[in-house]
Amino acid sequence: MQPQADVETTLLGPILPDRECGDCTACCTELTVNTPEFAKPAGTPCIHLSDKGCGIHAIRPRICRTWFCAWRRVASLPDEARPDRSGLLVSLNFVDRPQNCLEGVSIHVRMLTGSDAIANGMAATVLDGVCDQLVPVWFSDGSKKMLMHPDTDVARFVLSGDAAPQDLQDEVAAWREHYAVFGANH
Structure with a gap:
């Protein structure tokens, strides 16, 4: 049983059949992974990540097989919003000990290093695509985290x-x- 997957599907929607990760490996570096099977800190490339993608794709850990960014689930996000194209990684965020009720379960829009998503308008497009329901949305530009919705x-x-x-x-x-x-x- 995977309660987070159920919450992700409920809040973001099912995996869209016409969207694939392709060459995008943003999650393999940007996200914290802390499961009994595998762990890595945020901002650190996975030890299995190579210049050709995941080096153990066929046998990758369960978390890597079952987790998908919001671009793979939210149909209103344009194709250009794929993390490697947009410079934004959008995901559902779960905080064990939230500072307030708007941090427990929320959508987190992370601006990737070197991204020009604010200047080119992609950040606004992505935020418009996810700020449409009773789910808090946070935006992080690498230096601060701001509540957007x-x-x-x-x-x-x-x-x-x-x-x-x-x-x-x-x-x-x-x-x-x-x-x-x-x-x-x-």
Whole structure:
């Protein structure tokens, strides 16, 4: 049983049959892997990564066989949003001890080293493609992590527990209800 895969499918959708990783190996370097079978720190290339891709692809660890970036799941992301083309790696993020309710389960858009995704507009395109549901979206440019969705006013009321103004009450209530399991006030 793989609960994270179920959450990923529920929140991001199933694997799209017409999208393949191809030459993209961004996840093999960018992500932290910490499973009993295999571990590596974020920002460090996998020991099995070669100039031709995964050196053990046929027998790669389970996490590598079952994990897929959001580009492989979110149909609204254009083909150019594949991580090696866009300079952005988008994934569902799970934080064991979140600082607040908007960090427990969220979409994380990571800008890869050397990316010009902000300047060329791809970051805006990708953010538009994933900021459309009750899932927090964080953007990291390598130096800081910023909450992009919900917007600042909604997030402030969700996190503070304060009464929201009339025009935000329904949205704030929906976020609070959806993320109550993570505790709104940390």
